[in-house]
Amino acid sequence: MKIKYLSLLLIFLMLFSFSLSTGYAREKTLNELEAEAKANREAYNKAKNEKELTEAERDKAVAQKAEVEKEISSIETQLTSIETQIGEIEKDIDAKDAQMKDIMSFVQVTNGESNYLEYIFGATDFTDFIYRISVAEQLGDYNENLIEEYNKDVERLDKKQSELNAKQEELNKKQSELTVLEAQLNKEIETLQSGMVSKDQAYQTQIKLIQSMKARGCSGNDTVTSCQNKNSGSLVSVNGTYMPISSGYVTSDYGWRDYGGGEYHTGIDFSKSVVGDPVYPIADGEVILLVYNRTCGNHIVYVKHNIAGHSYVTSYWHLSSWSVSVGQRVSYTTKIGSMAGRNTGDACSGGVHVHLNLFDNANNKWENNVARGGNPNSNRINPRDVVPQTPKKGGHFSHR
Numbered sequence: 001m002k003i004k005y006l007s008l009l010l011i012f013l014m015l016f017s018f019s020l021s022t023g024y025a026r027e028k029t030l031n032e033l034e035a036e037a038k039a040n041r042e043a044y045n046k047a048k049n050e051k052e053l054t055e056a057e058r059d060k061a062v063a064q065k066a067e068v069e070k071e072i073s074s075i076e077t078q079l080t081s082i083e084t085q086i087g088e089i090e091k092d093i094d095a096k097d098a099q100m101k102d103i104m105s106f107v108q109v110t111n112g113e114s115n116y117l118e119y120i121f122g123a124t125d126f127t128d129f130i131y132r133i134s135v136a137e138q139l140g141d142y143n144e145n146l147i148e149e150y151n152k153d154v155e156r157l158d159k160k161q162s163e164l165n166a167k168q169e170e171l172n173k174k175q176s177e178l179t180v181l182e183a184q185l186n187k188e189i190e191t192l193q194s195g196m197v198s199k200d201q202a203y204q205t206q207i208k209l210i211q212s213m214k215a216r217g218c219s220g221n222d223t224v225t226s227c228q229n230k231n232s233g234s235l236v237s238v239n240g241t242y243m244p245i246s247s248g249y250v251t252s253d254y255g256w257r258d259y260g261g262g263e264y265h266t267g268i269d270f271s272k273s274v275v276g277d278p279v280y281p282i283a284d285g286e287v288i289l290l291v292y293n294r295t296c297g298n299h300i301v302y303v304k305h306n307i308a309g310h311s312y313v314t315s316y317w318h319l320s321s322w323s324v325s326v327g328q329r330v331s332y333t334t335k336i337g338s339m340a341g342r343n344t345g346d347a348c349s350g351g352v353h354v355h356l357n358l359f360d361n362a363n364n365k366w367e368n369n370v371a372r373g374g375n376p377n378s379n380r381i382n383p384r385d386v387v388p389q390t391p392k393k394g395g396h397f398s399h400r
């Protein structure tokens, strides 16, 4: 039971921290973002240093292992040589077996007192007697020396062999210790590497955000939202407005459609029946949102304007592609996309045209709504409010 409650608590804590990171908490200021980016950079550098040190340690272990392996192979060579030497001595012993047997039979002769005396006294004369005594003594000494020498050699080689075996065992142990250490260090390096990647990604994202906030002239106490709002004031007020295409005619007006169904048309449609004609903003401004809606609208561009000191947002629908990016300052001559229509699979376009919407953004109300996750298409007003020269439905215009 206790474990169950503990896991529930953990899940709750995880959800709580997740909600903190997804924006329920107070928005961070530019200063706080900079401090975070700095901390991420420092954590990255620290991990990088640690990784370099660990790599040096790993390389050292690898070099030590190679050294140990070299020693092991040298010991193996020495052991092989000792085995060969012992084999040779054994061969010598075999070869001298017959001689040994002779000596042994003589020893037997000399050991039996009567036989010894028999041999000595078997002398034919005094000279022979002296010779027989000296031969008996020399053979005895030779026998003793030979056995002693062989024994010493074998003993020496046996000692060397067991020394080398002990050394080999020690080195094998060291080798496996170094193998374990190497694997452990490689694992540490891997962990540090993945830590570096995540810190670097966080840093790169924060730096981009900081740079774009600074580029907008925002201060350290600004948040992303306040910075975005502040920017609307920095758009230079313009007075002139233009048609969204260079020439053409109006195919549908704002308001209740004058044919069946009673559909309310939320914007004004401009057409020329030419696929690919450039689409322009109705005034200077800044691209603030790009939306792709495959089933209705296809590529859509939202532009913010300061028209005669009042903040507006316009949107342009049914484009085949975008020619601009968010944050880009545009003039009324900047191509923002190309006119398309039903041919792009746009189910809510009956033909080649651009649909223009207008939104009131006084006190940044459109932007604040979108920043809170609201629908960017709500609260549309008549585009004719800012583009009064727009002809009525069916009316042509031959220049912007």
Ligand SMILES: [Zn+2]
Binding pocket: 252, 265, 267, 268, 269, 354, 355, 356
């Ligand atoms: Zn329309």
